[in-house]
Amino acid sequence: MSTDWERKYREGFYPSSIEPHWLMQRFWTEIKFGPVLEVAIGVGRDSLFLAERGYQTIGIDISKEALKMAKEKFLEKHIRNFLLINGDAFHLPFREESFGCIVVFYFLIREKIDELKRLLKPKGLIIYETFLKRQNLVDRWRNPEYLLDDGELLRMFIDFQCVFYEEGLLKIGGKQKAIARFVGRKV
């Protein structure tokens, strides 16, 4: 599985110079304290944005290639308040209530949602955005196992205080994307 990701990153499938996601730019001020964990950090676009704003950031990803690109970006900007871990999100090596914020973009492991909640400190923030199953109607095929049902992301965090929720077919970067976005606080 990780070898597929290595190949994608090596072949430039994910450009390394992309902007942080809109959801991050719009809601980062809701993060009251760190540290911040980004699950499936990829090339680090969102964690870099937060580290630049003073948050201690920890990113985990299964792809060494992605982490190499992420590290280069952090160091290019002389950022030192980050830690990158090459690991599997199925086995997160952290104690409960370790983080003030958890960030997940375009990655879904349903079985781990409860663990993400446990890893958050009380009043900690989750920032989550990923594709809906409907994405397969407008773009290349993706495995539906890793895509959300309509309303599912909101239901997953029903025990959180909702700061923002949006889902549907949205125009992003000139392309139609079927996504769900959630920002919420652990009560």
Ligand SMILES: C[S@@+](CC[C@H](N)C(=O)[O-])C[C@H]1O[C@@H](n2cnc3c(N)ncnc32)[C@H](O)[C@@H]1O
């Ligand atoms: C679609 S990319 C999203 C990257 C980044 N979050 C973004 O939005 O730009 C999915 C990422 O998940 C990582 N990944 C896939 N399976 C993983 C796993 N089991 N544990 C940790 N990372 C994983 C891949 O290496 C890849 O970087």
